[in-house]
Amino acid sequence: MGESSDPALRERIERDWGLDRPLIVQYGLHLGRLSHGDLGYSYVRGEPVADILFGEQLVTSAQLAGFALLIAVVLAPLLAVFTAGRRDVFSRATATLEVIVASAPPFWTGLVLIWVFAFTLKVLPVTAGNEFQRLILPAVTLALPIAAVLAQVMREGIERALEQPFALTARSRGISATRLRVRHGLRHSLIPAATLAGWAVSGLLTGTVVIEEVFGRAGIGRETIAAVTHSDVPVVLGVALLTAAIYLTVTVLVDLAYLWIDPRLQEPIA
CATH class of the missing domain: 1.10.3720.10 (MetI-like)
Known part of the structure; x- marks a missing residue:
C-alpha cells in the first residue's frame, strides 16, 4: 500500500484480513475462509477474488x-x-x-x-x-x-x-x-x-x-x-x-x- 496510503484504509485491510491478530489465528481464519470458498477480496478491482477467477x-x-x-x-x-x-x-x-x-x-x-x-x-x-x-x-x-x-x-x-x-x-x-x-x-x-x-x-x-x-x-x-x-x-x-x-x-x-x-x-x- 505504501507509506503514503490512507491510514483508515490500512486499518480496514488489517482488520478484514486479521493482520492485527497473532499469526496462528490469522492462519486459522484463512483456512476457515478457504473451506467456504472465500478467496478474499480484491481491493484493486473492488470485487471478490472468486468472482474474478471463476468467471x-x-x-x-x-x-x-x-x-x-x-x-x-x-x-x-x-x-x-x-x-x-x-x-x-x-x-x-x-x-x-x-x-x-x-x-x-x-x-x-x-x-x-x-x-x-x-x-x-x-x-x-x-x-x-x-x-x-x-x-x-x-x-x-x-x-x-x-x-x-x-x-x-x-x-x-x-x-x-x-x-x-x-x-x-x-x-x-x-x-x-x-x-x-x-x-x-x-x-x-x-x-x-x-x-x-x-x-x-x-x-x-x-x-x-x-x-x-x-x-x-x-x-x-x-x-x-x-x-x-x-x-x-x-x-x-x-x-x-x-x-x-x-x-x-x-x-x-x-x-x-x-x-x-x-x-x-x-x-x-x-
Missing part, C-alpha cells in the same frame, strides 16, 4: 489450455511413432526441431508463429476472425514445447520396447513395423509420458500467463499479470491456490491412470 476469465483460459493439451497429446504420439527406431534425415531433423522448440521461450515461439502465419502467409488471424480462428495460434504456441518433450520421452520408450524379446516374436509373426510401434511400443511409452503429465499441466497453466499477453487474449493469465503489476496480493494468492488444486487433481488422476496403462500394478505385492 469468464477461467472459461477462456480453460479453452486455451484444453485445446493446447489436445494438440499436444495428438502430436506427440504421432512424432514418436513415425520416428522411433529410425535414423533417416526426417527423424534426425524432427529430433533437432523438438529440442529447439522445447528450449525456446514461449513468447519467442508465439512471435515467430504470428510473423509466419498471420503477417507473412496471412492464413490465421490474431485479433480478427471468429473465436476458433483466434484460438489456433496461441494454442499451438502453448502445445509445441509440451509436445516436443513428450515426443522425446515416448520415442525413447518405444525404442526400448522394440528391443524386448516380445518385439522379436511379433516381427517373426509378420507384423508390420508401424503396427508394432502402435500396438506394442506405444503402450510401453505411456507410463513415462504420464509421469510428465503434472509438468505438462503446470506448463499449460503457467504458459497461459505469457501466451495470453502475447496474443492479447483475456483470461487468468492476463488477470495474474495485472494483479502482480498492481500488487493485488489476494488475486495472486487465489491464482496460486487454483494452480495448486489443479496440479494436485491431475497428479491423482495420473496415479490412477497407471493402473489402466499397466495392469500389473494392480497385483498385490507378495
